Amino acid sequence: MSAEVVLQTCGLAKSFGGLTVFAGLDLSVERGERHALIGPNGAGKSTLVALVSGLLAPSAGRVLLDGRDISRSTPQQRVKAGLVRSFQINSLFASLSPLESLLLALCQRDGLARPSLRALPKLAPQIDESQTLLARFGLGAVALTPTRQLPYGQQRLLEVALAYALRPQVLLLDEPAAGLSTAQGHALFEQLATLTAGTTVLFIEHDMAIVFRYAQRVSVLAGGALLAQGSPDEIRSHPAVRKAYLGH
Numbered sequence: 001m002s003a004e005v006v007l008q009t010c011g012l013a014k015s016f017g018g019l020t021v022f023a024g025l026d027l028s029v030e031r032g033e034r035h036a037l038i039g040p041n042g043a044g045k046s047t048l049v050a051l052v053s054g055l056l057a058p059s060a061g062r063v064l065l066d067g068r069d070i071s072r073s074t075p076q077q078r079v080k081a082g083l084v085r086s087f088q089i090n091s092l093f094a095s096l097s098p099l100e101s102l103l104l105a106l107c108q109r110d111g112l113a114r115p116s117l118r119a120l121p122k123l124a125p126q127i128d129e130s131q132t133l134l135a136r137f138g139l140g141a142v143a144l145t146p147t148r149q150l151p152y153g154q155q156r157l158l159e160v161a162l163a164y165a166l167r168p169q170v171l172l173l174d175e176p177a178a179g180l181s182t183a184q185g186h187a188l189f190e191q192l193a194t195l196t197a198g199t200t201v202l203f204i205e206h207d208m209a210i211v212f213r214y215a216q217r218v219s220v221l222a223g224g225a226l227l228a229q230g231s232p233d234e235i236r237s238h239p240a241v242r243k244a245y246l247g248h
C-alpha cells in the first residue's frame with residue numbers, strides 16, 4: 001500500500017539576513033495522518049509552518065499541496081485550497097463569544113464578508129453549522145460566553161475549532177496546547193484526535209509524551225535539516241535523534 005502525499009516541501013530554504021534557519025528541506029505529509037514536527041527551540045518549526053501557510057516567503061524551494069505548486073499563492077489562496085493554520089485568539093476574538101467567532105469564520109469561508117443584520121435570516125446555514133461545530137467540540141454550553149472568560153483549555157479548543165471550520169485538507173497547528181498544563185495538554189490532544197479524525201494534521205508540540213502518543217508519524221528538525229522522519233517507535237529509538245535531541 002503506498003500512502004498518498006498531500007503536503008510536500010521540496011528543497012525549502014529560509015534565511016533571515018545572515019541566519020540560515022534551514023537549507024533544502026524535503027518534508028512529506030501523507031493524507032489523513034497526524035504528523036508531529038519536533039525539534040529543539042529555535043530549530044525552525046514555526047518558520048516552517050509560516051512558509052507552508054504563506055506568511056513567510058522562502059529563500060528557495062517549493063511547497064506542494066496535492067502535487068500543485070502553491071509557493072506563490074497568498075495565505076488566503078492557500079486557505080481556499082485547504083491549507084489552514086490555527087491562530088492564537090487575539091484581543092478582538094477574546095471579546096467575542098465562540099458562536100460569534102465561528103459565525104464570522106464561516107461567513108468569511110462562504111464569501112459573506114461583513115454580513116449586515118438585515119442579512120441575518122440568510123445566515124441560517126452558517127448559524128446552524130456554528131452550533132453543530134460548537135456541540136462537536138464540547139463548547140455548546142459556553143457558546144455565548146465571552147471567550148476571554150473561558151478556561152485556557154476551552155480557548156485552545158476554540159482555536160482548533162475555528163481552523164477546522166474552514167474544512168481543511170491539511171490542518172497546521174503550532175503548539176495548540178501552549179499555556180496548558182501537561183494534563184490539559186493531553187486532554188486537548190485526546191479531543192483533537194477524536195474530533196479531527198480523518199483530517200491531515202501537521203502539529204508542533206514540545207511534550208514528547210504527547211507527541212509519541214498522538215502522532216502517527218514524526219519529523220525531527222535539528223541543526224538546519226530534517227534529522228529523521230518516521231513512526232513514533234522509529235523516532236524514539238533513532239540513534240541520531242536520541243543523541244541530538246532527546247539527550248540520551
Ligand SMILES: Nc1ncnc2c1ncn2[C@@H]1O[C@H](COP(=O)(O)OP(=O)(O)O)[C@@H](O)[C@H]1O
Pocket residue numbers: 016019021039040041042043044045046047048
Ligand atoms: N522574523 C524573523 N526574523 C529573524 N529571525 C527569525 C524570525 N523568525 C524566526 N527567526 C529565527 O529563526 C530561528 C528559528 O525560529 P523558529 O522557527 O521560531 O523556531 P522554533 O519554532 O523551532 O522554536 C530562530 O533562531 C529565530 O530566532
Ligand SMILES: [Mg+2]
Pocket residue numbers: 045046047
Ligand atoms: Mg515555535
